[in-house]
Amino acid sequence: MIARVLESIKDFFQTLPLWTKTVTWIALFIQLMSFTGFPTSYLALSWKNVFHKFLFFEVYTYVFLHVSLLHIIFNFASLLPLMAKFEKEHGTFACIFITMVPYTLFPALVHLVAYRFMFLKESISIAGFSGWAFAFISATCVHNPEGPFQNYIQKKYIPLIYLLITTIFVPYASFIGHASGAAAGYATPYIFEHIPLKRWAEKVDSIGNRFKNYQPYDELAYASLPIAEPGTGNPNFPGKGTRLGT
Structure with missing residues (x-):
């Protein structure tokens, strides 16, 4: 049983x-570094690190850091x-753009300004x-x-329910980080x-196609943005969520 589960996980990755x-390997590498005692905090x-210590790279690195093994498992x-x-x-290319620009920078900006x-x-x-998960x-x-509960609640409101649940029941969950991620997803x-x-993707694809598992731009896919196929079930519970600390 365990071997079968591990084999399924291996095939998935x-x-x-x-x-x-x-991004999976980057997050796992950082988590491994934290286990060995390497300072990853x-x-x-945070505003203090960015504007007092001038650690501007934090506006991108924060998404790859997780505070515990359970945190990273739920987020994965x-x-x-x-x-x-x-x-x-x-x-x-579309995935890189959407994650590293609106899905990363918008929550970062909202967090810095709010706190x-x-x-x-x-x-x-x-x-x-x-x-990113909320987005x-x-x-x-x-x-x-459309979904199995559409007669009771519109599916577009389900992320808001998840947001409320994680805010209430998950210790140190960031309401602002989750809410701004959800807002970026709606947009x-x-x-x-x-x-x-x-135009951007066509320039990048000529280089990216040299790499294994690179996915080229598909113009037909953009007739029905953003992502889901008809009949897709409800999304997974977002798990631990973005975590806050001092």
């Missing part, structure tokens, strides 16, 4: 597209299936993939509003509609 697999995002479970599906359907000017807590930090869940639900169709994605 082997079939991941290029960018999804890359400076990768988390909620993120990787949706992210892999998106990359396979819409291309590696500096609203809560006056410059040292509170944010970390984890769950902002992909929201984008999926907006695009595919995904608008974002792709207002950028020259095809």
